[in-house]
Amino acid sequence: MINEQYFQEFPGLKTKRLFLRQQELKDASFLQRLRSHKEVMRYMDSDEHRDLKTSEAFIDRNLESFQKKNGFFWxxxxxxxxxxxxxxxxxxxxxxxxxxxxxxxxxxxxxxHGYMTEAMRAVINFGFYDLGLHRIEANINPANDTSRALLLKTGFVKEAYFRENYYYNGQFLDSEIYSLLEKDFKRE
Ligand SMILES: CC(C)(COP(=O)(O)OP(=O)(O)OC[C@H]1O[C@@H](n2cnc3c(N)ncnc32)[C@H](O)[C@@H]1OP(=O)(O)O)[C@@H](O)C(=O)NCCC(=O)NCCS
Known part of the structure; x- marks a missing residue:
């Protein structure tokens, strides 16, 4: 079912205004700036990148995960x-x-400005019609209203609310689970 060819050569994705390309070590300083920004990290429930080394290690892990055919990190x-x-x-x-x-x-x-809607749609198109996925899931902090709005806008439906299933930073946090099925997505 899964089209393994996309793990041979990383798939860059182009949209009207964006280019999604593979993460590289040279992106570490930008990624650090992004993932240490308080507003960005507010509902991410993951550690902020305090220094360049953390971002380099993050990119290394992502590149390895692609090599192991577990995922795509743009x-x-x-x-x-x-x-x-x-x-x-x-x-x-x-x-x-x-x-x-x-x-x-x-x-x-x-x-x-609709940028993430555009990026999401490109990744979803890739996931369903190139990679061969049947279902794509997303997991959010229930307080993350913007992320929920983005998911609903791209066609995801809420299918679960898990109570205190995620332990982070000394607290048990709730999660909302969303999903999108291939048959429910309008292809571009
Ligand atoms: C979530 C995030 C990626 C949205 O990116 P974005 O490019 O601003 O999203 P879009 O412009 O495509 O907007 C999509 C929808 O989200 C909602 N939205 C966007 N910005 C919003 C805001 N400031 N307040 C409330 N809703 C907002 C709107 O419903 C919007 O659709 P509309 O413009 O048709 O009304 C961005 O806010 C972000 O990076 N947040 C921090 C990281 C994060 O929480 N990631 C998700 C973890 S699960």
């Missing part, structure tokens, strides 16, 4: 300038059930 860049804007991932690829999980972050300089 940086989002502006098509015209090549400027770094954010990141987006499709990971936890489950071959048996043709499932994957999506995750995304955008620098606040670019919020509210």
């Amino acid at each position: 940086v989002i860049t502006a098509l015209a300038s090549g400027n770094f804007m954010g990141d987006i991932i499709l990971h936890k690829i489950d071959r048996t059930n043709a499932r994957g999980e999506i995750g995304y972050t955008l620098h606040p300089d670019y919020w509210g």
Whole structure:
């Protein structure tokens, strides 16, 4: 079911305004700036990147995960300038059930212009029609209203609310689970 050819050569994705390319070590300083920004990290429930080394290790892990055929880790860049804007991932690829999980972050300089809707749609198109997924999942902090709005806008439906299933920073946190099925997505 899964088209393994996309793990041979990393798939860059082009949209009207964006180019999504593979993360590289040279992106570490931008990723550090993104993932140490208080507003960006507010509902991520993961550690902020305090120094460059943390971001380099993060990129290394992502590159390794791609090599092991577990997921795709893109940086989002502006098509015209090549400027770094954010990141987006499709990971936890489950071959048996043709499932994957999506995750995304955008620098606040670019919020509210439809950029993540555009990037998501490209990744979803890739996931369903190139990679061969049947279902894409997303997991959010229930307080993350913007991320929920983005998911609903791209066609995801809420299918679970897990109480205190995630332990982070000394607290048990709730999660909302969303999913999108291939048959429910309008192809571009
Ligand atoms: C979530 C995030 C990626 C959205 O990116 P974005 O490019 O601003 O999103 P879009 O412009 O495509 O907007 C999509 C929808 O989200 C909602 N939205 C966007 N910005 C919003 C804001 N400031 N307040 C409330 N809703 C907002 C709107 O419903 C919007 O659709 P509309 O423009 O048709 O009304 C961005 O806010 C972000 O990086 N947040 C921090 C990291 C994060 O929480 N990631 C998700 C972890 S699960």
